[in-house]
Amino acid sequence: MLIDLLNTLFHLLLPWVLGAVVVGAVVVVLLGRRPARRRPAAPEPEPEPAPTIAAAPAPRPAPPPAAHPPTPAAPTPAPAPAASPPPALQADLLLVDDSAVVRAKLRRLFEPAGYQVALARDGEEALALLQAGRYALLVTDLEMPRLDGVGLVRAVQLQPGLAAMPILAITGHDDLQAQLNQLQAVAGIYRKPWIDDDLLGHVQALVQPSMVPAHAADD
Numbered sequence: 296m297l298i299d300l301l302n303t304l305f306h307l308l309l310p311w312v313l314g315a316v317v318v319g320a321v322v323v324v325l326l327g328r329r330p331a332r333r334r335p336a337a338p339e340p341e342p343e344p345a346p347t348i349a350a351a352p353a354p355r356p357a358p359p360p361a362a363h364p365p366t367p368a369a370p371t372p373a374p375a376p377a378a379s380p381p382p383a384l385q386a387d388l389l390l391v392d393d394s395a396v397v398r399a400k401l402r403r404l405f406e407p408a409g410y411q412v413a414l415a416r417d418g419e420e421a422l423a424l425l426q427a428g429r430y431a432l433l434v435t436d437l438e439m440p441r442l443d444g445v446g447l448v449r450a451v452q453l454q455p456g457l458a459a460m461p462i463l464a465i466t467g468h469d470d471l472q473a474q475l476n477q478l479q480a481v482a483g484i485y486r487k488p489w490i491d492d493d494l495l496g497h498v499q500a501l502v503q504p505s506m507v508p509a510h511a512a513d514d
Contacts, residue, residue: 385428391435409504418442
């Protein structure tokens with residue numbers, strides 16, 4: 296009876312089993328045709344940022360050299376004042392005597408020898424001539440009014456422009472030594488009346504004449 300029951304169940308269940316197999320096969324086929332669901336692609340890893348290399352700080356420009364205050368230019372030395380030319384030569388000899396006779400004798404002695412001469416009557420007049428021009432030699436009497444020869448010689452020696460001028464003195468005083476003690480700066484002293492050749496020779500030793508002697512011109 297069991298076998299009958301099983302046969303009956305077999306016959307009852309067989310169509311169902313076959314139907315289930317067919318349905319299952321169809322489902323499998325259908326499922327096999329469906330595209331496989333794509334798995335979402337894994338997000339690509341973001342590229343790691345390249346390590347930032349800290350740029351070396353640009354070298355700071357060197358500070359401009361401190362401006363030194365301009366060195367003041369050395370003051371230009373003022374040009375030395377040009378030496379004033381010596382005054383023009385007025386004459387070779389300045390002859391000073393208060394006697395008109397003596398002045399004439401001196402003139403007659405020196406002019407024929409080629410000397411240019413100027414005449415003064417006393418020391419003050421002689422000083423005025425010396426201030427106005429230059430003379431190569433002074434021949435002066437010692438005893439004169441207003442300013443005598445001693446005062447004239449001393450005044451001449453105090454002036455730098457005249458101190459180098461040679462001086463000869465003439466005097467009527469008998470004591471020449473006393474006169475010499477007062478006038479140590481003079482080149483010589485002669486007592487009146489003098490010897491012409493001695494006085495002329497002494498003058499020629501001190502000063503050369505600037506004119507041609509009269510007798511030489513006649514030759």
